[in-house]
Amino acid sequence: MTDSNSNPAPDRSPANLRPEIDRLIAEGALVPAARLLAELWRRDPASSTASFVTSRVDGLRDRIPLSKFKLAILRSFTVEPIVPLLRAEAFAHGIDLDVHVGDFNTYVQDILDDQSSLYRFAPNAVVMAVRTDQAAPELWRNFADLSPEAAQQAASRALQSYEQSIGAFRKHSQATLIVHSLEHPSIPSLGILDDQSEAGQCGLIGHINRELRHIAQAFHGVYTLDYDALVARHGSEHWHDERKWLTARLPIAAGYLLQMAREWMRFIVPLSGRIAKVLVVDLDNTLWGGVIGEDGMNGINIGAEHPGAAYQALQRALLDLSRKGILLAVCSKNNLEDAMEAIENHPGMLLRAKHFAAWRINWTDKSQNLREIAEELNVGIDALAFLDDNPFEREQVRTALPEVTVIDLPKNPLDYASAVRNCAVFERLTLSSEDQQRTEMYAAQKQRAGAEQNFQSKEDFFRYLEQEADLEPVSGQTLARVAQLTQKTNQFNLTTRRYTEPQIAQMAKQPHWHIFSIRVRDRFGDHGLVGVAIAHDDDEAGQCEIDTFLLSCRVIGRTVETALLAHLAQSAAQRGYKRLVGWFLPTKKNAPARDFYEQHGFERKETNATGTLWALDLKSSTLRCPDWIKLKVTEEPASRETTPAK
């Protein structure tokens, strides 16, 4: 440990950051100044800080790299005090936000008039922040006086107005539109009676909100913001300040203005593309409580009960991100075996190896690991977010890689999950089912590549994979897939001979032809049927010739090919042949297969314009299935008449 007295850390309290920032700006050190401004905001996100930050950002905005974004706010209440908070928050996300605020309750006119200041501002996005008292005034104020029909009509009028406004907006502008949906009264006018009817005050407001969602979905780039849920999240009693509403038309209490700004940021961040695509997580005291290397499997906390439940809640939040297409990766200072044991086998874990697209479990510094993860997953450093309970690691990453979104985990693990759920960088406005599936495939694939780098030797990695392979003669069930592989496989394909299903079926009927498929599973999942070998016996030459040998690129280089070749050699030897021969026919794409025969002890026999013929002496060959692959062989049927190759 270093002696803190001998080398005192600079005082980074928010009060001292301000003069330091002004000094840096005066010296022209703008990038460090911007970084300190962001730090100040992170540590003290208050209204007064927002004023300081935005005034300094105004001087820097054109001289440092920031994404420009123009937001117009149409409103039925005072939003001006929220604007500095919003701009400071945007700045911390690398966004230079320009805000236009419409006049009180003029949103309908602003939208209908194509010459209005709204359209002249040419916004990227428009927020329609209108409260229930303005959008459906009768329902809000006079509900008890309304007949059921009049109440229904009031709801219809509100919806009509939305539909017209949104339609007109889309006609005049291609900007994104974010519409606040309507808040319920905290106590309905008829009290508990209200909830006993679909057509009560809350029932009708809920109806407007559902229909509003439909209207939004009918247009491209129109979204709803669930304002009622936002208020509920923070508590209606805390959120509202009746005094400010009556005196300044500001309905939101001072302490919650920031939350309104952050809710808008959930839209602005994905709209301006400042999103994180990968979340890199620590393990000890982050994904579980305790240190696996010291506390062991039985000592770490992760499960449905306290104290493990907090970590399970975090893992559930991470699973939700993963379902949105955000890749998860591990970066932990740990022994690989200890960590993998916990991830794969601890009963309380919700996240398993298959959920991670990359991992670095080692003792290297984390910023280096993050760089590698970005490279491995083929994303920019700025697409990474980092989750770690250790403030030292967070600071190290922040300093070395300021582009990374470092999530400040609160001290209490019970608050971890909401810290992640509140991050705007993980918000998405659209999601295709295709995205989700691709993520799974990608994650499994990258996981293997990442795991490989953690092993001292290839052999260790192969053993770790726990591969199992089923080797079978072609059958009616596999015929289509076998033919498809001969048609599609380009890279690891020694002869690139394409066959149709009928051709394969025809070959399979011939007793001197042998067609095998191989199916592979490993600890990360089932790869399915991924390899094909076709050989035929040549009695005149006393040898067996490999006609086709191919493997899907998903499993290349993991010795499955050796297992398949060894089986061809052994079965040819059993049938009494002295040699196994095979052509390598080069194409533009099959370079990965070029050295395959040579690497397995074959000798060059003949080279012509089309390729090279290789031969293996079966008497002296030591070719065997690698012992780390558990191989199950189904023998060929004795009589080919029974081969169900139809």
Place this chain on the structure above:
Amino acid sequence: MTASTFEQVRDVASDIFGVPADKITADSSPETIENWDSMQHLNLVLAIEEKFGVQLDPEDIEQMKNIGAVAGLVDKLQSAAR
């Protein structure tokens, strides 16, 4: 008003009005601070409420005629809350 409350109020006002803290005294008011208009007055009120965890009534807000008065008000509300 206590000295520490005054300093904290002064720092908030410095941020809100964009005036260096050492230029702000207990007598600083809308007459001496150029930016102190009605919208900035609201911002000052909100920043004070947020910082000190107090709620200002309309009557309180009317009394906020200079920085010294603001600090005195904060002290009064905080001691009443104790």
